[in-house]
Amino acid sequence: MIRREFLRAAAIGAGAAALPLSASGRTASAVEGFVLSKLPYGYDALEPIIDAETMTIHHTKHHQAYVDNLNKALAGKADWLAMPIEQILKKLAEVPEAIRPAVRNNGGGHWNHDFFWSIMAKPGTGGAGPGGEFLKSIDESFGSVDAMKKQFLAAATGRFGSGWAWLIRGKMKPLEIVSSPNQDNPLMGGGPRPILGIDVWEHAYYLKYRNLRAKYVEAWFGVVNWQVVGENYAKSAA
Ligand code: MN3
Numbered sequence: 001m002i003r004r005e006f007l008r009a010a011a012i013g014a015g016a017a018a019l020p021l022s023a024s025g026r027t028a029s030a031v032e033g034f035v036l037s038k039l040p041y042g043y044d045a046l047e048p049i050i051d052a053e054t055m056t057i058h059h060t061k062h063h064q065a066y067v068d069n070l071n072k073a074l075a076g077k078a079d080w081l082a083m084p085i086e087q088i089l090k091k092l093a094e095v096p097e098a099i100r101p102a103v104r105n106n107g108g109g110h111w112n113h114d115f116f117w118s119i120m121a122k123p124g125t126g127g128a129g130p131g132g133e134f135l136k137s138i139d140e141s142f143g144s145v146d147a148m149k150k151q152f153l154a155a156a157t158g159r160f161g162s163g164w165a166w167l168i169r170g171k172m173k174p175l176e177i178v179s180s181p182n183q184d185n186p187l188m189g190g191g192p193r194p195i196l197g198i199d200v201w202e203h204a205y206y207l208k209y210r211n212l213r214a215k216y217v218e219a220w221f222g223v224v225n226w227q228v229v230g231e232n233y234a235k236s237a238a
Contacts, residue, residue, distance in 0.1 A: 033071035033081050036064050037114055045122045046223045054207045059117070062203055066109030066183070073102035085111045089187045108183030112164060116199050119232070120223045127226035134233040137174035148177070149221060155179040156200050156217045165217075167196035169236050195232040196224070
């Protein structure tokens with residue numbers, strides 16, 4: 001058997017019939033490993049809220065580096081390379097200890113950025129805001145959409161250093177807001193798949209907003225794709 005055939009056989013054996021899907025649905029094969037997905041819009045699509053230069057560096061340098069370093073960490077481990085990234089994060093405790101920190105940081109970075117790109121849209125095209133059951137859950141959990149945004153802003157600005165703020169299904173209430181350091185996310189440790197999330201690493205906003213993280217978070221709501229976020233809400237109910 002040639003090497004490529006062997007790897008493909010190994011991938012199918014370990015990952016059932018399906019090739020692994022990244023968060024945004026791109027396939028990765030055991031041969032090439034994970035791949036940087038294309039953005040669902042142009043680098044300048046989120047202007048003026050997120051500038052094209054920030055988007056270009058963020059995607060082609062930062063996200064690319066997470067993908068490359070994830071592949072490097074998993075090199076030679078066909079069973080892990082064949083797994084969807086979401087599944088790897090859920091099973092992080094089973095990743096060999098020697099590579100677990102690298103998989104956590106870079107696998108988290110890969111999933112988080114795929115997710116982040118997917119929930120944004122050109123200003124004015126992302127829908128009016130939450131609706132239906134999603135809106136009811138927000139009202140029940142926070143009182144109003146504005147109150148939810150306020151709490152999200154507090155979590156995003158309160159996260160010391162680099163990290164993320166998330167809207168997720170809650171335990172005590174239908175929805176809750178949490179934040180995580182570095183490239184961690186709620187999936188690690190068996191939590192729910194996020195509904196909404198924001199990257200508050202300085203690389204996400206520093207060129208335009210400098211040190212003013214709160215200004216960035218407030219403006220960012222103008223590029224949220226509420227259609228996709230509503231779908232995330234529906235999916236997370238299952
Ligand atoms: Mn980032």
